[in-house]
Amino acid sequence: MKYKLVIFDWDGTLVDSTGRIVDSMQQAAAEVGLEVVPDAAVQNIIGLGLPEALRTVWPAINDDQLETMTRVYARNFVYDSKVAMDFFTGVAGLFAQLRGDGRLLAVATGKSRRGLNRMLDELQVDGRPVAEQFVATRCADETRSKPHPQMLQELLQQLDLTAQQALMVGDTSYDLEMAAALGMDSVAMSHGAHDDAVLLACGPQALCHNIEELNQWIKQYG
Template sequence: MSHLDYKLLIFDWDGTLANSIGRIVESMHMASTRSGFEQCSDFAVKGIIGLGLPEAIRALYPEIGDAELIAFRNHYADHYIALEATPSPLFEGVAQSLDAFRAEGYHLAVATGKARRGLDRVLKAHGWEDYFDITRAADETASKP
């Protein structure tokens, strides 16, 4: 097979495959309150989904200091992980669509703003530990975009 025959589809996780948008917004709001920052609008929070968490926080709160960022990130992660005790559901048709793409010869990948630990957790929760050919998490490379 030449490189021209290689078909690859790359998906984001949050808001693309998994319906986790509400949990992300809720967790960001909770973290901002606990960190002493004014809450951003839901629209603003939705606009940073897909970025790595530090980049997302800095985009919403450019004035945040390094120590504040660490505390904010911890508040966010603690709340989000608690919500994810029951994993965010996949959007309707995602599993069937991915299976259809694979049957058509596509290789499948995930590139996410989640840390590796978070990505591994959600893949395991959905029984997809070995489903994707390639996965890349925010703490393994530069943040998107």
């Protein structure tokens, strides 16, 4: 077994939430009085910490607007958006296979700790809170935002593993660049925020189009 630890990004990798993020961000921009940017502009910053994401899309945003956008976006995402959100098909089977192999599972996400904990408690896999699947998690507001590798470094240190014993799975260039900075292998998922060409340019070990492809790749190569 090559990979003792499999680290997942959250949005766009395990959870089909890209549409909800875009909708929530556009609603927030309209409410705050910022330019409502095209869908692609929001998709391109998914994976960054929220402050970094907002400053990337709206470089002239001031501190008051940043604070208001953060609050309004969070409210829209949790309560107001009508865009459905759930795990991608096959996630329960993937988790069962990986844990059955004796692998450890972790999360490295651009979400806030509060946001991730809410989803870990609310979403279920096989009738149980998904939080039970993971031995460790890191969020952007408690370490450095992707693509800086600090959150991966902290996970490896916590679990006493090397980068060569871990695999990063993500749907954005930020995930893949973060892994590459540590010499960690990665797999790109094409069903999330970034286009295939962007992902392949980061040099992942594989590009998978769905969760079942990922499961089969890990069985064969991991």
